[in-house]
Amino acid sequence: MSEGSRPVVFTVIACTFFVGFGGGVVFPILPNLEAVLGISPFLVGLILSANRFTRLFANAPSGALVDRIGTRTPFIAGLFVEGVATLGYNVAIASAAPAAWFLIARVAWGVGSALVFATAYTITADVSQAESRGTSMGLVRAGITFGFPAGLVLGGIVSDEYSIAAAFAIAAAVALVASVLAYFTVPETHVEENQAGVNPWNVDRSVPALTAGLVNFGLYFSYVGVLFATLVLFLDARSVSILGYSSQGTSGFLMGITVLAGSVFMLVGGKLSDVLGARVPILIAFLVTACGGFALLADAQSASTLTVACCLIGAGQGGVGGPLLALLADLTPPDRMGRATGTNNVLGDVGGGLGPMVSLPAVKAVGFAPVYAACAIIPAVAGLVLLVGVYSHTGSLNPQVKAESVDEVGGAD
Template sequence: MSLNQSSSHADEHVPLDRFRVGFVLFTIFLFWSAMYVYVPILPVYARGLGASLTVVGLLVGAYGFSQMVLRLPVGVLSDRIGRRRPFLSAGFVAAGLGALGLALAPTPEWLVVARGVVGIAAATWVASTVLYTGFFPPGQMTRAIGLLSFVSGIAQLVATSAGGQIAEQFGSQAAFLSGTAIAAIGLALSFWVPERRANATTPHLRDLVKIAAVPSLLSVSIISALSQYASWASTYAFVPVYADILGANRADLGTLTAASLAAQTIATLMVAPLSHRLGPRPVMVGSLLALALSIAVVPFQTDLLPLALWQALGGFGRGLCQTGLMAAAVRGVDPNRRATAMGVYQAVYAIGMFVGPVTAGMVADNLGLAGAFYASAGLVALGAAMALRSR
C-alpha cells in the first residue's frame, strides 16, 4: 500500500451533499460542546476539592491518557469493520457518563477517573474525522479539515463561554450536568448521521508498522505532540490556575479560554489561503513560534486582559499548526487506511496531551507555575525547529 497514491475511488466524483455534511457537522458541534462546556472551571474546581498542582496535571492529563491508549485501536477497528458511525454514538455515551461522573465526584481522585472516561469519548474522534472526510475527495482534504476544525473550534468556543457563565450563576455541578444533557441530545441525533461505508479491511501488523513508520506521518505526529503538550499544560491546565491567582471568577475563566478558542477557530479558516500564499512550512514555523511566545510570557502578566490577549495569540498559532498538521496526516492516504493513519497521528499527539499536564504539574509543584510555562514554551520552540528542518 502506498501512502502517496491518489485515490481513484468513485466518491471523488460524487457531488458534495451539503445537507449530509451539514448534519454531520452539527452532530460534531454537539460532540465537542459536551466535552468542553466545563473545561475552563475544571482545574480551579479540583483545587477547591484540595487537589495539588500535580493532581491537577493528572486530572487534565487523564483526558489525553485515554486517547493515547485507545485512538490507534479505534482507528484499526474502524477500518476492520468499515464503519465509523457506531464510534460516534459510543463517544456521546462516554462523554455523557464522564460529565456525570465529574458532577458526582467526591474527591480529586474521582475527578481524574471521570475525566479519563471523557477521554474515551475523545478517542472516538478518529472514526468521526474519517466519517466526515469521507464526503470529500482527496484534493479537497485541506479545505475539509479546515471546515471541520472551524466547527469544532466554534463548538468549544460557545461551550466554554456558556460553561463559565453557567458555573458562575448556578454552580460548577450545573456545568458538568450540561455536558451530560448535550451528550444525550447528540447521542439521539447520531443514529441519523449519514455514513459512506468503507470496504472492511483487516490491517496486519506489518501494514500498521509501515503506516506508522512513514517519515512524513511520523514527523507531523511528533510536532503535533509537542504543540499539544504545551497547549494542555498551559491553556487547559495551569493558565486557569494562574488566572485564579489573579482574581478571576468562573465567568472570567470561561472568557479567558474562549479568547484562545476564538482565535484558534479563526485561524482554521486561514490555513489554506496562507499556505497557498506563503507555503506550508513558513506558516507552520510561524504558528508554533507564536504559540511558544504566548506561553512564555504568562508569568509576567499581572492583569486578566493582557493575559487574554496573549492567550488569543497562542490560540491563533495553535489553530494554524494543528489544522495544517491534521491535513498533512491524511493527505494521500488510501481511504480504506485513513482511520488507521489518523489513529497513528492522534495516538502520538495524545502522548503530548497526557504527558504535558502531568509533567507540568510536577514542575509547578517543585519550581512554581513559571517553570511549567517556560518548559512548555521551550518544547513548542523545539517543534518549530523540527518543522523548519522537515521536507
C-alpha cells in the first residue's frame, strides 16, 4: 500500500466498520418485533430479509453507477441512506403502521448497503497497488465483519439498559458520522468524467467476475445460508452445550467464534497472497480448510469438536475473502471494477438467501450429517470453478501478481 493511498484505505475501513456496527446494533432487536409491537412472525421474517432481497436488485446497478460516475458520490450517498434508513426504525416504533415503516427502512438500508459495498471494494482496488491489494481488501472486508459483532453486543446492552429507540439512534448516528467522515476524506478514485455509455443494466459477465461470484455464491450458501440457519437446531438435536448455555446461547457463542476466526483470517489470507505474489494457492488452501470444517461438523458429537469445526469453517471463508477480491481486481480492467464487484455481490447474496430455503427442509428430510457433508463438497467445487475460470482467462493455473508502480494505480498519488 503506497503512502498516498493509505489514508483513503483506512477511511474506507473505518466507514465499513461503522456500517457493520450499525447493522449489528439493530439485529438483536428486529427479531423480537412480534413481542414488542405485535408484528406477525411472517412480517418479521420479511423485514429481516428485505435488505438482502433489495440488494439482489440493487447490487448490479450500483456497480454500473460506480463505473459511470465514480466512487465518491455513491459511497457517501450509501452511508447517508443507511443512516436515514436506521432513523426510519424510530419512526416505525411510533407509527400506527410499524410493519410498513420497518419494511421501507429495510429496503432503503439494502439500497444504501449495495452502494457502500460496490464502492468500498472499488475504491480499495483503485488506490492499492497489486502487491498489497490482498492486504487492503482483507482489511476492508474485516472492517465490516468486526463491526457487526461489536454492534450486536452494544445493541443488546443499550436496548436492555435504556430503550430500543436509543439503540436505533446510536446505529443511525454511527452511519451518519461515517458519511460525514467520507465526505471530508475520500477523494474520487475511479473515473475522471461521466462515462455515459455505462448503463444500469450493464452487468459484468466476464470470466473473472463470474468466477469470483460463483466462489462467493458457494461460500455464502454454505456458511451464511446453511451453517447459521441450522446450527441452533443441530445443537438441540445433538444435546450439545457450552458452559451450560441453551442451544440458542451455545449457537451464539459458536457463531461468534466463526465470525472472529473469519475476521482474523481475512487479514491473514490477503497478506499471504501479497507475500507469495499469487492468489490462487492461498484461495485453494482456505477452501480446503472450509471443506475440513464442514466434514468435521457432520460427525461432531462434542462441544470441543464443534468448536474446532466452527473455527475451521470461519477461517476458511474468511481467508478466501481478501485474496478473492484482490484476484478479481487483478484480472479486471479498472473501468469495469464497479460492475465486476456488483456481479460478485449479487451471486453472494443469492447464495446467502438460497441457503436457508434449501438447508432447513433438507435437514428435516435427511438429517444434519448428509447436509453438512454436502457443504463440505461445496468449497471443493468452488475451488474447481476457480481453477477453470482462472486458467481459461489467463492460460495459467497460478498467475503471478504483477508489481505496479504508484503512477499506474488510479488515485494512488
